[in-house]
Amino acid sequence: MAAKRILLLAGDFVEDYEIMVPFQMLTMVGHTVHAVSPGKAAGDQIATAIHDFEGHQTYTEKRGHNFTLNAAYADVKEADYDALLIPGGRAPEQLGTDASVLDLVRAFAAAGKPIAAVCHGPQLLAAAGVIAGRKISAYPACRAEVILAGADYATLPMDGAVTDGPFVTGPAWPAHPAWIAQFLTLLGTRIEP
Template sequence: MSFTLKEKKGDIIATAIHDFTDRQAYVEQRGHHFFITKTFDEVDAREYQGLYVCGGSAPEYIPLNQKVLELTRYFFDKNLPVAAISHGIQVLIAAGITKSRTMTCYPAVSPDLKIAGGEYKEVLHTEAVTDGNLITSPAWLGHQALLSGFYKLLGIKISM
């Protein structure tokens, strides 16, 4: 399922590919075409068992949509599994649910988390932090740990 701030169902947006260069800073390049399947207003949170909040630059903007904040609060109010990575914590901060929660995030976001009453835990970028129904990771390198923990919170078992 893909959502966006202003586009409508059926529109196509381009994803952004983040890559690191020898300058130690990441660059964004135009990525793949992505079809919008719903707007935020069309989302019924009761149809979902958990929430995954992406990182990147989107979390700076999507909290401007009140429905995003309502959806985020719904999952916390129902104690459903929530995963957030990197800058995705900005959505949780804007929704007002970080107070007294222990989590990690991209280091540059940690001052905002602390101001919002959350406890920042510094971990390796390959790790994740779980606090009740919430699992967070500081960067895309933590996807393995984040998704593994998110699946556990959802009650999903994967075996080979």
């Protein structure tokens, strides 16, 4: 397997599991993952939030860990990466207000590179206008945004994921096994016994 360079785009109050698990797992299998956030440099930290499903009408939110970024946002260019990963949480709604972030997402989409987004991550794809005509999953509260962006909203169980072209999406962190497995397939990653 050829190791890939993956850009992980996040911001304050990204969902804790949705940044930690993919970052660690993709690194563990040999890929290089650069975690960045607008206005931040390597060594800076972002705050995370833990979203849990505890029987209420929606998820609960608690303060999570600090996550240390390992690259500077100012230095990233789509051409230097093989794929893009967008975790969920509260960060995508803020990232979607940054024109440079939207341009970066559009560059990955225009290049046809794999893009994995989970939970609220597809909010950023919707804001960038890159999902029209695609089957996209997201946290159910993001359904309207996905549809208004011209995509076909994929209603999945919380542990499900869907791939359509270069996009791999899932509704929340319980989807990690399916979502990351489908992303690895798009990356050409093969794990053999």
